[in-house]
Amino acid sequence: xxxxxxxxxxxxxxxxxxxxxxxxxxxxxxxxxxxxxxxxxxxxxxxxxxxxxxxxxxxxxxxxxxxxxxxxxxxxxxxxxxxxxxxxxxxxxxxxxxxxxxxxxxxxxxxxxxxxxxxxxxxxxxxxxxxxxxxxxxxxxxxxxxxxxxxxxxxxxxxxxxxxxxxxxxxxxxxxxxxxxxxxxxxxxxxxxxxxxxxxxxxxxxxxxxxxxxxxxxxxxxxxxxxxxxxxxxxxxxxxxxxxxxxxxxxxxxxxxxxxxxxxxxxxxxxxxxxxxxxxxxxxxxxxxxxxxxxxxxxxxxxxxxxxxxxxxxxxxxxxxxxxxxxxxxxxxxxxxxxxxxxxxxxxxxxxxxxxxxxxxxxxxxxxxxxxxxxxxxxxxxxxxxxxxxxxxxxxxxxxxxxxxxxxxxxxxxxxxxxxxxxxxxxxxxxxxxxxxxxxxxxxxxxxxxxxxxxxxxxxxxxxxxxxxxxxx
Numbered sequence: 001x002x003x004x005x006x007x008x009x010x011x012x013x014x015x016x017x018x019x020x021x022x023x024x025x026x027x028x029x030x031x032x033x034x035x036x037x038x039x040x041x042x043x044x045x046x047x048x049x050x051x052x053x054x055x056x057x058x059x060x061x062x063x064x065x066x067x068x069x070x071x072x073x074x075x076x077x078x079x080x081x082x083x084x085x086x087x088x089x090x091x092x093x094x095x096x097x098x099x100x101x102x103x104x105x106x107x108x109x110x111x112x113x114x115x116x117x118x119x120x121x122x123x124x125x126x127x128x129x130x131x132x133x134x135x136x137x138x139x140x141x142x143x144x145x146x147x148x149x150x151x152x153x154x155x156x157x158x159x160x161x162x163x164x165x166x167x168x169x170x171x172x173x174x175x176x177x178x179x180x181x182x183x184x185x186x187x188x189x190x191x192x193x194x195x196x197x198x199x200x201x202x203x204x205x206x207x208x209x210x211x212x213x214x215x216x217x218x219x220x221x222x223x224x225x226x227x228x229x230x231x232x233x234x235x236x237x238x239x240x241x242x243x244x245x246x247x248x249x250x251x252x253x254x255x256x257x258x259x260x261x262x263x264x265x266x267x268x269x270x271x272x273x274x275x276x277x278x279x280x281x282x283x284x285x286x287x288x289x290x291x292x293x294x295x296x297x298x299x300x301x302x303x304x305x306x307x308x309x310x311x312x313x314x315x316x317x318x319x320x321x322x323x324x325x326x327x328x329x330x331x332x333x334x335x336x337x338x339x340x341x342x343x344x345x346x347x348x349x350x351x352x353x354x355x356x357x358x359x360x361x362x363x364x365x366x367x368x369x370x371x372x373x374x375x376x377x378x379x380x381x382x383x384x385x386x387x388x389x390x391x392x393x394x395x396x397x398x399x400x401x402x403x404x405x406x407x408x409x410x411x412x413x414x415x416x417x418x419x420x421x422x423x424x425x426x427x428x429x430x431x432x433x434x435x436x437x438x439x440x441x442x443x444x445x446x447x448x449x450x451x452x453x454x455x456x457x458x459x460x461x462x463x464x465x466x467x468x469x470x471x472x473x
Contacts, residue, residue: 010136010146017206018129019153020199021092025122026154028099028192029064030161035169035185036060042185043108056108058375060115065368067119069361075124076131076357084132084353085207089200091124096196103186103193126154127360131352132207134345144292144342148282151338155282159275164188230408231355233401234344237299238359239366240398241336244306246370247391248329249274251313251378252322270326277327278334285335286342295339296409300402302339305332307395314385337363343409 032039040053040060079087098118105111129150137143165188172184252270285295309329316322341359348355370391377386 010133010138010142011206013206014132014136014208015146015149017199017202018132019150021088021125021129021203022150023153023157024092024192024196024199025095025125026157027161027164028095028118028122028157028196030158031165031188031192032102032161033061033165034162035165035188039102039185040108040111043106043111058372060111062368062372063112064115064119065364065371067116068123068364069368071120071123072127072360072364073354073357076127076353076355076360079124079128079131079353079357080351083209084128084135085203085209087124087128087353088132088203088207091121091128092196092200092203094121095125096193096200099189099196100193103189123357123360123364126150127356128353130341130345130356134348134352134356136208140292140346141288143345144295144338145286145288147342147345148286148338151341152279152282155275155279155334159272159279231344231347231358233405234340234347235358235362237303237336237398237402238340238344239362240303240394241306241333241340242363242366243370243373244310244329244366244391244395245333246367246372247374247387248310248313248333248370250371250374251387252326270322273323274326274330277330278337281331281334282338286338292342292346293410295342296406298335298339299405300399302332302335303395303399303402305329306336307392307399310388310395311392314388347409 036057037053040056044053044056075087075091095118098114098121102111102114102118105114130147133143133146133150137146168188168191169184172187249271284290285298286292305328309325309332312325313322313329316325341356344355344359345352373390374387377383377390380386383389
């Protein structure tokens with residue numbers, strides 16, 4: 001198995017470490033989500049109220065996303081210049097320190113600083129891990145599948161993070177009498193910090209220190225100047241998809257609680273279903289049975305399904321119908337995210353870190369604005385279901401933007417190379433026929449000379465006649 005992985009350009013140990021890196025930062029984000037309100041209540045003490053805690057929770061989550069948006073392109077460019085491994089190590093070690101610091105913070109102002117720094121360091125992990133794959137993947141199909149593996153690792157971390165955070169806190173509080181309630185809240189943070197440190201050590205041993213010199217040419221990648229507006233179009237679509245997911249997640253939680261009267265278990269089940277559907281569809285779309293190049297045809301249909309799902313979310317009247325709508329939104333978003341990441345990487349050339357950093361930034365900004373819109377516009381009286389309607393319109397615009405992508409994503413130089421190869425093959429075949437006809441005619445003439453009979457050229461085809469005439473002249 002190791003030899004097989006090596007033959008495809010990505011050692012198994014490197015692939016495992018890259019997946020663990022993305023899993024760790026995603027799990028660290030997910031671990032904090034259900035614990036953050038309780039950590040804030042602990043810091044505010046008796047002087048705090050529910051409104052203050054809710055506001056702080058929203059601001060801290062948005063600050064983390066803002067930091068991702070600001071720093072992901074910067075880390076990507078630095079990794080292009082100084083190498084992937086050093087940037088990954090900075091990200092993982094910094095993330096470990098911030099998570100460990102969070103466990104022992106005793107004032108709210110420090111939490112704001114921690115969330116900003118945690119987002120800054122985590123922004124160095126995902127785009128750079130993807131860029132490593134873009135550097136050393138041997139073929140386009142291998143690139144697509146390995147990028148999907150990293151995406152699946154991120155989804156798994158986000159899916160397991162909240163579960164592990166609550167489980168560790170509950171078990172520690174119930175089974176360990178020497179651990180206080182406040183101490184139990186810090187255990188998942190400390191565990192995540194230790195995991196990030198271990199993954200950093202593995203990164204130092206498994207991830208290449210420098211990019212291969214032939215990274216850009218290995219998959220016959222296009223030059224950076226080819227269709228300069230194509231990658232920005234893909235980045236804009238990544239923003240639209242992330243914004244749609246942000247509106248969907250916040251609106252889903254609010255509608256489930258306030259309008260459908262769902263329990264916390266049912267709401268948690270909906271989010272779990274969402275993550276599982278994304279996991280499954282990504283595994284299918286980039287399976288060995290689907291060619292990477294064919295994924296360009298999925299972009300517009302998946303956006304259409306996403307638009308329909310967002311439009312139907314506020315119109316789902318019961319829990320069962322809501323699950324169906326959730327499945328449609330999760331499937332379309334789950335397909336689009338890795339497809340857009342793959343094509344951005346495929347068109348990035350040697351600037352893997354910079355372009356994938358921009359992709360992470362676009363998705364982070366979309367998620368932040370979508371989440372904010374989902375909450376702020378949820379109860380707008382003059383426009384019912386405002387966040388879903390506005391996001392539906394934006395997604396329809398994305399559909400129009402994507403209609404020409406299947407043609408544009410096929411490189412013109414590749415088409416020219418194919419046509420040139422066919423022309424060259426035709427000329428080579430014609431030359432071979434002329435040579436064969438010439439030798440056949442010479443043989444026939446020699447035999448005719450020995451028997452006294454000369455064959456008439458009318459029985460030959462056009463190429464043979466020309467060859468015979470040229471020979472006789």
